[in-house]
Amino acid sequence: MEKYAVYVPRLIQKKEKFAPGHRACIGCGEALAVRLAFKALGNNVIVANATGCMEIVASQIPNTSWHLPWIHTLFENTAAIASGIEAAYKVMKRKGRDVPADVKVVAVAGDGATSDIGIQALSGALERGHDFVYLCFDNEAYMNTGIQRSSATPFGAATTTSPAGKKSIGQFSWKKNVPEIAAAHNIPYVATACHSYPFDLMDKVARAAAIKGPAYVHILSVCPTGWRSPTDTVVRLGRLAVETGMFPLYEVVNGQYKMSIDLPELRPVKDYLKQQGRFRHLSDDIIEQIQERVELEYQKLVEKAKNGTKRAKRKSKKGTAKTSVR
């Protein structure tokens, strides 16, 4: 373990693109995730940031945490802003203007800006096939405005607009599956990631940037303020979200699903839920309901990944056969 601790930091880019000194809450998982993601992206990047926590905490005049060209305009239009930048670079390069080559436009948005108010702009940009990366940092509610529910808030979570009460279990709907929606656009790359798996996260972000065309990475970001959890459990909670199957890590590369971690058995969701104040009110019945749903969804995903592997094998077999005929 000690040896590992000495070795690991050497694998990570030392230079910070998202510098310290910003105003994020103590133990902010999203700031950690942003920091890691941009370590993987290098210098040749333009950031289009939606309104939200990361924009508010890191850009107050006269300061900025961004060591990259950065633009923020509104809440719901970040994918469209990114489209414009990408198109501009494409045409300016073609017309021989003095602009750097191979610039990657990276959109940064929260779960509200992605799954609710900005989903139209996102869908449009993915469908049009712009060469850009969209990073959704999902802390599962509108944390910046004071923990209001979004469509990415998990079932049963208490937020300020889905409070638990005598007649309410908290969030009444199941978390919207935005990575699946992104994948339905048949874009070359979709992935889910979490800051608690830093190398996986950085690999995926780097892969997303390396691919030509639209890439979408959905990054679970633990929010101690909104999740009512201790600040020292941020990394642990991210791991539990993955190990319980609440937030599976996977990739969809050119339509082929691939699980990122092999989990022979899922941990009970209770292990994850019980550590967070937002789920404190849940009865065993509701927890059981969540358990069933999580298992079902996880199984569906595993099946897709299996089928993908089978198809890939069949394809390669066919390919071999053809070659042998020639």
Place this chain on the structure above:
Amino acid sequence: MTTRVGVEVSIAIADAVKLCNADVVAAYPITPQTHIVEHLAELVANGELDAEYIPVESEHSAMSACVGAAAAGARTFTATAGQGLELMHEVLYIPSAMQLPMVMAVANRALSSPLSVWGDHSDLMAVRDTGWIQIVVENGQQAVDNIICAFRIAEDKRVLLPVMVHLDGFYLTHVIEPIIFPEQGDVDKFLPSYNYPFPLNPDKPVAMGDFGPPFIYTEAKWMQEMNLRASKKVIMECWNKFGKAFGRQYLPVEKYHSDGASVLLLTMGCFSETAMVAIDELKAEGNDVGQIRLRLWRPFPFEEFRQAVKDADVLIVLDRAISFGGPGGVVASEVKAALYEQDKKPKVVSFVAGLGGRDITVSGFKEIIQKGIEISRTGSENEYEIYGVRE
């Protein structure tokens, strides 16, 4: 040699954008703007214009994509109308505040409900305070010329602001007019190649659109206001240069037999040309009438306007939009505000007409003017008169 050709005004606008060698066009279809962007898409598809055409999924995204493109340093154009302009509304404040030059043609259209695809100035008036430079044109030639001027004004280093060119939907966009297209070489001379001073560029990072707390917001807005006001000088300089280069001169307040006339009619947009015929007829009948037209809506040309009306006794203002529950027409109320502190000022009579595509004929204008003169003498209980309504 420049020749006069008969062409639909929408098509002519697209051709003007081509002459300006735009880099990015992001647009969403909406009547009556569609012919402009259709022709641009065609020009790009045929390789006649080397640009990126982004067929966005809404006007909100059209304006957002334009903001992104302009921030990256591209010469950017879009067009919209009515509801589309309203859907853009939130985004319109961004390029003006962030000093991102771009040009937008607005095919002025009424706003729902009831649904109307036809023209009036409801959309124009609703975006009054968005901080854009706003130019209003009356015919196809003016539209073409002012698209070219708009790029030059927007991109001037002393300005760096977005510019709207307003033209009436259908009445102007869909008519075929004789238009003189400037030669490409002359346009290239008039409109130098574009070099935005602070683009988004990894070689020299900038931060745009930061979070402005109360200690800085007022200063940011004041800077924006000073910049927009100061742009008038550059706009007039541009129009003068255009006049010298191409022989067609534009002014912030255009006049028609207005000097010395005791009764003036103020109009905006293509109905102005119908009004001119009415003025001619009334003059021939011995009436002392003239006309002024607001070419520059923002920044408002206070001096030129006050100068133009200083000798008149009556100023009849035609609005093609209603400020509901307010003073009636937006133009009339602005005009009244501009004149309030003046010692000598004409009596202002406010008319609203021509809503949702309803025509105002020559005899209609004559009637408006005559009724206006009468009201200036007798006074009226109403804040404004609505012309031609069936009560």
